[in-house]
Amino acid sequence: MITDPLGSMKSALAGEVNKALSEMEVEESFSSLQVARSPKDTDVYGLPVGFKIARYLKRKPEEAALLVAERIDASSIPYTEEVRVENGYLNVRISREVLFKDVLYLASREELGRGERKGERLMVEHTSVNPVHPLHVGSGRNAIIGDSFARILDFLGWDVRRHYLVNDCNLQVAILAAGRSKMRHLKPKGKLDHWFGLIYAMANAVLEINRIKRGESEEGNLKEWEETIERVRAQDPEIAGGLAELDDRYVMDLLKRYQSGDPDAREVFREVAESVLRGFLQTLGRMGIAYDQFDWESELIWKSWVRKSLEKLESSGYLGRDGEAIYVDLGRAIREREDVRRIFGLTEDEIRKLEEEGRLEEVVPVRFYLTRSDGTWLYTGTDVAYSLFKVEATDVRRCYNVIATEQTLEQKEVRASLALMGYDPDFLVHFAYEMVNLVGVRMSGRKALYITLDDLLNEAKAKVMKILEERGMSRDPEIEEIAERVAVGALKYALINVSPTKVVQFRWERVLDFETNSGPFVQYSYTRAHNILKKAGEIPESFDPSELSSDLEVSLVYMLAEFPEKVRSAYQLLRPDLISQYANELASNFNKFYETHPVINAPKGTREARMWLVMGVRGVLGKALDLIGVPRLERM
């Protein structure tokens, strides 16, 4: 089934033009993606053919375009009424009759832009936050982007597996576990990730203060850490004593014991990691984010994935040892292997030149350490093992790692290691996103200084409740549920609506802003569309497209028709924000229509056509909301 009528027109047009050009022996071609709407005429789409080929034909652009137009068979381009040349452009005029029917039919059934099931699996690994303190806005961006991308892949026809790597084997978790082991007598209170976050901050503070006292800390600021202790005590006075003798050796020893499977260490590590994770999942669940599988870093060690990856790297000949510490000799691999060079974006010539200038080590990584000299695994080591696990122990064809841009180098190093182990490094795609900058707020997980997602959701929800109560709605469970879903929409939209490679400048006002270009604005528009249809009652079986004749109506249908291309772009460019931008624009156009085009009270004929238009808008807006994970509401 064709689910992208406009796209089929565009590729047919580009195909016809390219065929004509090759017959004319012109070495130019166009992509269907270049077919653009005329700014002057809503029904016209075209390509700037004349300009492009004037040179080859030694003609004026207008004449050149005419020569191409002569060779084009308009009847082979769907939805096309005529082909003509204007201002050097080769344009087609769309026949609304069929296009509108197809688009609105597909849109209303939410089939517009949907891909056929491919029977292929892709993995999206996202969130994967260290289980040491509550989720904050930065981790929220990861989860929201990852979840949205997974939804996009699913809509386009892949079978998506959402994985979460539980990083339970690193120093940060060890610090929390060490703190907990000294305070076993305390019973966790309240939300688990919040409570353990306090233990984590306390343990960090004690460790730092002890370092400063021993004169081991370089940049230690005693006062800040004493403030941290006060901050924790203010939130829970019980979390105080018992940590005085905590030191780095104890922490490292605990980590070492956990990695080697010691049962006592295991008990405390698992308690903290599972508790914090449970807290995470509560928050993520509120936001409609779920996973198919949790992979535990510790299991990668215990189930020998780390050993397997070492063996493979050893046999590649690029494994090195620095005392007891193990590393991948990327410096040599880059010099010797084309596949590794490609990952770092360098050619053989460039490498040779850099070597001659003695600057090679300035530009490329030399040693990629996998373990410490005490034999414990670094996150890089388990990350390489995790990649091996993904390739060998799952049946996915490709894996998207949603990881902050600051990890770009590490991700390349992991992909290089994958190549050295004999696998296609393109199996792993680094879906990079930038951090969230809280304007005017200092954040530090280690100091228990953060704005949590829970705080944001609760604050936003409280504001929605206030608005609803001002409108005279009572405080009942249904209203509470509406407030919750609006709050989730506001937060998710605010974090997704920026291009992933840009730093988000985050302000409270942004999440609490429910006006145009916000989650609630799009939700509201969806609700309006829904309620028109609900009130209108029976859905007419058919409609007359010529009844949709105003500029607003026509451009709304064309805008719906562009949705499939938007979704494909979001996938290809790793840009879920394209969907939220689109949804906002569609909502905005729909609201303009809403103000001036009565539906229910429209004359017969017009009423049916407008109902179909509203059905189409509701379908696409609803689907766009689904793809960015913003809840739909039927009342708000």
Added chain:
RNA sequence: GGGCCCGUAGCUCAGCAAGGAUAGAGCGGCGGCCUUCUAAGCCGCAGGUCGGGGGUUCAAGUCCCCCCGGGCCCGCCA
């Protein structure tokens, strides 16, 4: 020092992948619109040397080079 990313209206951002037909939104500011499908809405006004300079091209916000400003990374932290 090296690498990657960002720089578009007072602020926050689209547009750059695929160069084209008059640079777009929102917020904030000012002024209007609720007896008619929910005003979380709509309409109007004000606001731009697209960081700077070269170049390629019939055509540059978009491509190339140089420079300036900001962020991140270059750990036996994650």
